[in-house]
Amino acid sequence: MVIEKNFLDENHIQFEQTVKLCPGLKFVPVVYLGTRDDNGVGSLLQFNSFRIVKDNESLLDAVNEQLMPSVRIRFWGVRGSTPCANFENIEYGGNTSCMEIDAPGMDELLIFDSGTGIRNLGNHLERLDKMNNRGRIFITHPHWDHIQGFPFFKPFYSSKNKFSIHLPEQYRGGAQEILSGHLTKTFFPVTLDMLDATIEYVTQKEEREDYGHYSIEYFVANHSTKTAIYKIRIGGRVIVYAPDNELPLNTTPIRFVEKFQEFIKDADVLIHDAQYTLQQYKEREGWGHSAWERVIEVVKPTGVKNLYLTHHDPDTNDEVLRRRDSRLKQYEGAPFDKVSLTREGAEIRIPVKRSETIMSGNRAKVS
Numbered sequence: 001m002v003i004e005k006n007f008l009d010e011n012h013i014q015f016e017q018t019v020k021l022c023p024g025l026k027f028v029p030v031v032y033l034g035t036r037d038d039n040g041v042g043s044l045l046q047f048n049s050f051r052i053v054k055d056n057e058s059l060l061d062a063v064n065e066q067l068m069p070s071v072r073i074r075f076w077g078v079r080g081s082t083p084c085a086n087f088e089n090i091e092y093g094g095n096t097s098c099m100e101i102d103a104p105g106m107d108e109l110l111i112f113d114s115g116t117g118i119r120n121l122g123n124h125l126e127r128l129d130k131m132n133n134r135g136r137i138f139i140t141h142p143h144w145d146h147i148q149g150f151p152f153f154k155p156f157y158s159s160k161n162k163f164s165i166h167l168p169e170q171y172r173g174g175a176q177e178i179l180s181g182h183l184t185k186t187f188f189p190v191t192l193d194m195l196d197a198t199i200e201y202v203t204q205k206e207e208r209e210d211y212g213h214y215s216i217e218y219f220v221a222n223h224s225t226k227t228a229i230y231k232i233r234i235g236g237r238v239i240v241y242a243p244d245n246e247l248p249l250n251t252t253p254i255r256f257v258e259k260f261q262e263f264i265k266d267a268d269v270l271i272h273d274a275q276y277t278l279q280q281y282k283e284r285e286g287w288g289h290s291a292w293e294r295v296i297e298v299v300k301p302t303g304v305k306n307l308y309l310t311h312h313d314p315d316t317n318d319e320v321l322r323r324r325d326s327r328l329k330q331y332e333g334a335p336f337d338k339v340s341l342t343r344e345g346a347e348i349r350i351p352v353k354r355s356e357t358i359m360s361g362n363r364a365k366v367s
């Protein structure tokens, strides 16, 4: 089961008064009444032995978390190629790739890609007044739409924060070389050495790496530079993130399609590139992106439970995407539980598998 909501809306709920209803219960329901504060975020409370509600949770979140702890996926940017701040794109969003994953017990931020969407994530963290941010950012590849927001992520400008930046090795070097090549005075006034946070640069290997609460491995996408399709195992669930990947129509690179199907097999959630329609794809073959119809066809037999199509073309407006979204409903129930387009500001929740023990402490913490 997957639950969706719009977290950007919910963060505007603020309650001021609390009523303790059921003393003695392990979970105490509370009612907050009032208007939101300047931060636009509810500051929730702590009852004696009850858990402290996280800063960025609403009461509804807290209740849901008590009843059904979940892995949460938040989309901060779902647009492909270039940001498009057009009125006609506002519903699905104009920011480029950035996704956040959170799970019960996580004490680090887990972020994928640093497209322009990461700016809003940074501002969100700043509004929460959260100090000592620690986290990892896994960048799929260094195309502009996946790194353009990098220097606009405000937590990079506080010495209290610590981040680890992961990127697959590229033709011209590892994570640090590639990012420092992008951030030179010719292109932007900020260079890597001007960031105040403690930052470690990691050239990510394909092999599975264990980070305590989760593990990451990747499969090399069919794209114009070395690009990761990340597989994340977290809370007993498997999430695959593939924002840039061309699924060819014919069987020439047949082994690629087969290997890809093997990699995504039985995933709980797949977030996949679907920049084009089949008709558009035929004119853009070899550009490194997929047609949504082809994605459905390739993913159907793999046992993937929930499919989210992303990396929307900047020239595809909300009206077209809305129509596409409703066409996708025919695939719900079978073969997928859920199939839908991603939207900026949307959150997906997947209940943690009950058998899963959330490990405490991270073996590979950012230090």
Ligand SMILES: [Zn+2]
Pocket (backbone or CB within 6 Å): 080, 081, 097, 143, 145, 146, 243, 244, 311
């Ligand atoms: Zn891209």
Ligand SMILES: [Zn+2]
Pocket (backbone or CB within 6 Å): 141, 143, 223, 244, 288
């Ligand atoms: Zn790309």
